[in-house]
Amino acid sequence: MGIMRLSSTSTSWPWGWLKFNPIFNPKFRAPGRNRIFPTIHNHTTISPKSHLPHHSFPMPISSSPISAPRRRLRGVVFDMDGTLTVPVIDFAAMYRSVLGDEEYARIKALNPSGIDILHIIQSWAPEKQRRAYEVIADFERQGMDRLQIMPGAAELCTFLDSKNIRRGLITRNIKEAVDIFHERFGWTFHPALSREFGSYKPNPAPLLHICSSWDVLPNEVIMIGDSLRDDIGCGKGAGAFTCLLDETGRYNSEHFVNLDLEPDFKVSTLGEVLHLLDANFDLTP
Numbered sequence: 001m002g003i004m005r006l007s008s009t010s011t012s013w014p015w016g017w018l019k020f021n022p023i024f025n026p027k028f029r030a031p032g033r034n035r036i037f038p039t040i041h042n043h044t045t046i047s048p049k050s051h052l053p054h055h056s057f058p059m060p061i062s063s064s065p066i067s068a069p070r071r072r073l074r075g076v077v078f079d080m081d082g083t084l085t086v087p088v089i090d091f092a093a094m095y096r097s098v099l100g101d102e103e104y105a106r107i108k109a110l111n112p113s114g115i116d117i118l119h120i121i122q123s124w125a126p127e128k129q130r131r132a133y134e135v136i137a138d139f140e141r142q143g144m145d146r147l148q149i150m151p152g153a154a155e156l157c158t159f160l161d162s163k164n165i166r167r168g169l170i171t172r173n174i175k176e177a178v179d180i181f182h183e184r185f186g187w188t189f190h191p192a193l194s195r196e197f198g199s200y201k202p203n204p205a206p207l208l209h210i211c212s213s214w215d216v217l218p219n220e221v222i223m224i225g226d227s228l229r230d231d232i233g234c235g236k237g238a239g240a241f242t243c244l245l246d247e248t249g250r251y252n253s254e255h256f257v258n259l260d261l262e263p264d265f266k267v268s269t270l271g272e273v274l275h276l277l278d279a280n281f282d283l284t285p
């Protein structure tokens, strides 16, 4: 069944997506997905809590792990920086440079799950905004110079290809960075939506756009990323499955305990994703 195609030039929140969003339209909800940020009860995970001692994050609760039907998976959408590539951009330093120490501390205290710098600078005066974009671009350029592909990424692509599962990419970074990533990695992601798309994570618009271009429903897709606010927020907002990559256990911090955002799965390496998909989804091509 086709779903709405969003304009690639959209610059504002696409209200039309509400009609197609599982959160607001029960027709598209996966079983058990009746709350805005649902707790998944019928998924198992390949990483039992005991194997991940650093993770205090609630893992999926399995009330009937064996008998629950597996959801069909038809696409995987990845974040780029820190997920498909080794994290090299010092985001805290970037935010401090853009906002100044004092403002950074104030905004950080108000936004424990992360700072949306692109959103913040949108309301600034043109000249101040231009300078901010320059600082951000500078950090991103340094990141490109040091770009490294995340271990496990190539194996995961090979696996997805073997199952005929599509792979897409959404980043808040610029298209030039995506082009360099594609060139160095050798594997391509399509669609690969960058900042130029106009709506960026955690807005679900880019993910819904990808689902639309693939002609699949959001609940047949999993969004994988290392940012709870951006990647998991985007995935949840679209009604997709979500997987948080938390290599260092940073989301075990008390700052994240009371947040409503809870991923369906959590892994500490990208390599675990392959097994997670195999164990939890119907991957029949």
Ligand SMILES: [Mg+2]
Binding pocket: 079, 080, 081, 082, 083, 225, 226, 227
């Ligand atoms: Mg990231």
